[in-house]
Every structure is written in structure tokens, then in C-alpha cells.
Amino acid sequence: MNTITILWLRQLKKYFRSKSRIIGSMGQPLLFLIALGFGFGPIYQKAGGGNYIDFLAPGIIAMSILFTAIFSGIEVIWDKQFGFLKETLVAPVSRYEIVLGRTLGGATVALFQGAIVFLISMLIGFSPNLVLLPFAIVFALLISLFFTALGTAIASMLDDMQGFQLIMNFLVMPVFFLSGALFPLTGLPSAIYSITLFDPLSYGVDGLRGTLGAVTQFGLLTDFTILGVMTVIALGIGSYLFSKIQV
Amino acid sequence: MYAIETKELTKKFGSLTAVDNISFQVKHGSIFAFLGPNGAGKSTTIKMLTTLLSPTSGMVTLNGFDVSKDSNEVRRNFGIVFQDPSLDDDLTAYENMELHAVLYKVPQNEIKERIEQLLNFVELWDRRDNLVKTFSGGMKRRLEIARGLLHHPKILFLDEPTIGLDPQTRNHIWSYLIKMNKEEGTTIFVTTHYMEEADKVADQIAIIDHGKIVAQGTSAELKEKTKTQSLEEAFIALTGHEIRHEEAAKGLHMRHWRSAARRGS
Numbered sequence: 001m002n003t004i005t006i007l008w009l010r011q012l013k014k015y016f017r018s019k020s021r022i023i024g025s026m027g028q029p030l031l032f033l034i035a036l037g038f039g040f041g042p043i044y045q046k047a048g049g050g051n052y053i054d055f056l057a058p059g060i061i062a063m064s065i066l067f068t069a070i071f072s073g074i075e076v077i078w079d080k081q082f083g084f085l086k087e088t089l090v091a092p093v094s095r096y097e098i099v100l101g102r103t104l105g106g107a108t109v110a111l112f113q114g115a116i117v118f119l120i121s122m123l124i125g126f127s128p129n130l131v132l133l134p135f136a137i138v139f140a141l142l143i144s145l146f147f148t149a150l151g152t153a154i155a156s157m158l159d160d161m162q163g164f165q166l167i168m169n170f171l172v173m174p175v176f177f178l179s180g181a182l183f184p185l186t187g188l189p190s191a192i193y194s195i196t197l198f199d200p201l202s203y204g205v206d207g208l209r210g211t212l213g214a215v216t217q218f219g220l221l222t223d224f225t226i227l228g229v230m231t232v233i234a235l236g237i238g239s240y241l242f243s244k245i246q247v
Numbered sequence: 248m249y250a251i252e253t254k255e256l257t258k259k260f261g262s263l264t265a266v267d268n269i270s271f272q273v274k275h276g277s278i279f280a281f282l283g284p285n286g287a288g289k290s291t292t293i294k295m296l297t298t299l300l301s302p303t304s305g306m307v308t309l310n311g312f313d314v315s316k317d318s319n320e321v322r323r324n325f326g327i328v329f330q331d332p333s334l335d336d337d338l339t340a341y342e343n344m345e346l347h348a349v350l351y352k353v354p355q356n357e358i359k360e361r362i363e364q365l366l367n368f369v370e371l372w373d374r375r376d377n378l379v380k381t382f383s384g385g386m387k388r389r390l391e392i393a394r395g396l397l398h399h400p401k402i403l404f405l406d407e408p409t410i411g412l413d414p415q416t417r418n419h420i421w422s423y424l425i426k427m428n429k430e431e432g433t434t435i436f437v438t439t440h441y442m443e444e445a446d447k448v449a450d451q452i453a454i455i456d457h458g459k460i461v462a463q464g465t466s467a468e469l470k471e472k473t474k475t476q477s478l479e480e481a482f483i484a485l486t487g488h489e490i491r492h493e494e495a496a497k498g499l500h501m502r503h504w505r506s507a508a509r510r511g512s
Contacts, residue, residue: 006349014337017378083333090297091350092323246300 011105059181072106073151129213326400
């Protein structure tokens with residue numbers, strides 16, 4: 001076994017051992033799917049949008065990936081506080097290998113979480129087109145990687161969880177609400193629309209939606225290119241900041 | 248070439264100078280005790296020696312490799328047992344050991360055997376599949392030490408390794424360390440508050456206080472210098488209350504002067 005594999009495995013073990021985390025992180029997507037899905041469904045239908053659950057489900061899958069991935073990245077802070085990070089930082093391996101193993105582990109966990117929500121949403125009435133499912137998985141993976149890397153980058157610069165609320169309110173929530181996960185981006189005031197174009201999750205949500213059978217806003221190729229490039233950049237920045245950590 | 252060498256090593260945190268211009272050498276195969284009261288700068292020094300913290304100024308080399316420039320090469324040369332916990336509580340004892348073995352590239356076919364040997368050594372083999380969060384403080388400490396000994400480094404840093412352990416375990420662990428030192432020539436750099444421990448094992452002792460090295464030499468030399476009978480007395484003579492108060496007052500004075508200067512500007 002090598003460094004990357006064992007650190008990847010560590011993230012998975014920690015996740016699957018924490019039953020409360022798995023169950024807890026299913027609550028929010030479930031609530032959103034039921035409350036919003038059934039709540040706005042009739043209006044959406046009346047407005048000529050079609051089946052709202054089919055529209056909403058990819059957005060909620062993206063949301064659960066976003067939250068899980070950011071949390072996985074932020075775990076670096078916990079490891080800093082509880083000391084385990086030191087153990088990896090003094091080891092005779094490149095810090096890039098360490099951060100890569102951690103990020104892949106976090107992204108795998110987020111992907112798994114997305115898969116659970118995908119199944120739940122099908123129980124609630126989501127009926128996706130499964131022809132392009134492999135491509136949907138690619139988009140889910142890109143979202144997972146991007147936000148784990150982003151969480152890692154942020155956590156590398158922080159020393160404790162004090163700033164966590166700030167990150168939730170001024171980064172994670174806006175990224176979620178302005179991504180078009182809950183509503184179509186067409187017909188938005190142009191100022192708001194411009195903001196959504198700078199939100200990486202917009203392309204992730206759109207990509208998922210497009211591959212799972214609904215209409216895309218930007219086109220799948222655009223979604224893939226922009227999200228792909230952003231993911232590479234985020235991985236670069238996250239790894240760099242992680243490699244500069246001092247404890 | 249020395250195993251460890253520092254020249255005018257300094258670390259500042261804002262206006263606080265945690266480590267102030269210290270220079271020392273540690274010979275290959277020796278046991279070097281680095282002593283000092285709490286907050287003297289021991290752990291900060293160890294962090295700089297082990298690439299966790301970069302120095303404000305000065306130089307450190309381990310086996311000739313510069314800590315700031317060749318940090319990857321430096322990391323191949325040492326192992327460390329930290330003062331504060333660094334285990335993953337959500338993994339089992341065995342998994343913590345295994346992770347360390349992989350990070351330190353212990354040959355695949357030796358991993359199982361070595362883990363079993365060392366967990367037996369610290370009497371945790373029966374608990375190998377328990378999560379570390381269920382362990383008592385002493386058990387965690389023992390696991391931490393076993394993990395530090397898993398790969399056989401050329402230089403071993405031990406930051407208060409035996410703190411919180413009973414005399415039996417302390418003796419047990421020290422006899423293992425001394426054997427490693429004798430048979431494999433492992434250089435050991437240790438900080439401890441147990442003076443009799445340092446007296447017994449160390450070839451060289453350096454005493455640090457307020458970030459500065461106040462004395463260096465063998466235990467006998469330190470006793471002679473301070474005209475005391477034991478290392479403990481020598482330690483207190485060198486770092487005792489009178490000196491501390493004077494130094495603290497000076498520090499306070501400095502701080503006043505600095506904030507006055509800041510207000511003035």
C-alpha cells in the first residue's frame with residue numbers, strides 16, 4: 001500500500017464508522033426534496049416548467065455533495081487541533097501525496113453521499129434518464145473534487161473552527177443558493193445571473209441536470225470544460241496551501 | 248558532520264521571541280537531553296528541527312541536510328514522538344501503526360511482524376482492534392511511543408516521551424531506547440522533566456530557559472559548574488526562581504517600552 005491509498009482509505013473508514021454523520025447528512029437533502037419538491041411542485045407545473053422533482057433532484061444531489069465535500073476538506077482543521085496532522089506532516093513523504101490522498105478520500109465520501117441522495121430522490125419520485133449516467137457520475141466527481149479541494153485550501157489557512165460559521169454563511173450557502181439548484185437560471189435579473197456565472201456549482205448542477213435527462217442551461221461541454229478547469233485550479237491551490245501548513 | 252547542528256537559531260512570534268539565538272551540536276550516536284522549564288522554548292525548537300515550523304533566522308541541519316532547503320531529505324532522517332497527542336482517535340491501534348508504517352515506507356513484508364512486536368512491547372496487542380478513542384491516557388502514550396519506534400530512524404526526537412507513565416513502563420521504554428542507541432547507533436534527542444532520567448541516559452545536556460541556552464555539557468560538568476550534587480539541583484540553580492523573576496521583569500519592561508514606542512509613532 002502507498003501513502004495516497006492509505007490516506008484515502010482513512011477518510012473512508014472514518015466516514016463509514018460515523019453512523020451519525022451518514023444519517024445526519026441525509027436529513028437535510030430529504031427535507032429539501034420533500035418540502036420544496038412537493039411545496040413548489042404545483043406552482044412550477046402551473047408555470048409550465050414540468051415536473052419540479054425532476055428539476056430539483058439534481059440540485060439537491062449537488063447540494064449534498066457540496067456540503068459533504070466542504071466538510072471533508074475542513075477536517076484538516078480537526079486534524080490540526082487533535083494533533084494527527086503533525087504525524088503526517090513530519091513523515092518522509094511529499095506533502096502533495098498526503099493532500100492528494102486526503103482529497104481523493106474526501107471526494108469519494110462526497111460521491112457516495114451523492115449516490116445515497118440520488119437513490120432517495122428516486123424513491124420520492126425522481127425519474128431520471130439513465131442513459132448518460134456515467135457522465136453524471138463524472139460531473140458528481142468533479143463537484144466532489146472541487147469542493148474538497150476548496151475546503152482543504154480554506155482549512156489550511158485556519159487554525160480553529162471559529163471561522164467555520166463565516167465560511168458556511170458567506171461561502172457555502174451563497175454557492176448553493178446561487179447555483180440554480182432550486183430554480184432555473186433563465187429569466188433572472190441580469191445582475192443575479194452574472195453572479196451565478198461565477199459560481200462553480202452552477203456548472204455542476206447544470207451538468208448533472210443535463211446528464212440525468214433535463215434541459216441544460218449552458219450545454220454539457222461548457223459545463224464540463226469550466227468545471228474541469230476550475231477543479232484543476234482548486235486542486236493546485238489546495239495542495240499548495242496544504243504544503244505550506246505550519247503547526 | 249553532526250547528527251544535529253543549529254547555528255544562531257531564532258523563532259519569533261510577533262514580539263515574542265520563543266527561541267533566541269541558540270547554537271548547539273549533537274554528535275552521531277549520542278543521547279542528547281534538552282532540558283528546560285515549561286515554556287522555555289523546547290517544543291518550538293523541536294518543531295524547527297523537525298520541519299514543522301520554519302525558523303525566523305539561523306540555520307538547522309540534520310545529518311548535513313538543511314531543514315529549510317531540503318525538508319523532504321531531512322524527513323527521511325528522523326522519527327519523532329510528540330509531546331501532545333497525534334493519534335487518530337477514530338482508527339484502531341493497529342490502523343494507527345499501519346498508517347505510520349506505510350508513511351515511513353517500512354517494507355511491506357515486515358509491517359505485520361513489527362507492529363505485533365511493538366504492540367506486544369507496550370502491552371497493547373490485545374487491544375489492537377479497539378478504537379484509540381476508547382484508550383486511557385497512559386495507553387495512548389504507550390501507543391504513541393510504539394508508533395515512533397516502528398521504523399528505525401537515524402535520529403529520534405522524543406518530546407517528553409515518558410510523561411504520565413508509571414516507573415515500570417518508563418524503565419521498560421528506556422531500556423529499549425538505549426538498546427537501539429547502542430546497537431543501531433540511533434541518535435536520540437530527548438526533552439524531559441525527569442532529571443534523574445536525563446542524568447542516567449544522556450551523554451550531553453543542554454539547558455534552555457527563556458529561549459536561550461543557559462548551560463551545556465555533561466551531567467558532571469553541569470554539577471561541577473553549579474557546585475551542586477545532583478542534576479536536579481544544577482537545573483534549579485541554573486533556571487531557579489531568582490533568575491526567572493529578574494528575566495520576567497526585564498521582559499515586562501521590554502514590552503512596556505515597545506508599546507510606548509508604538510504609541511509614540
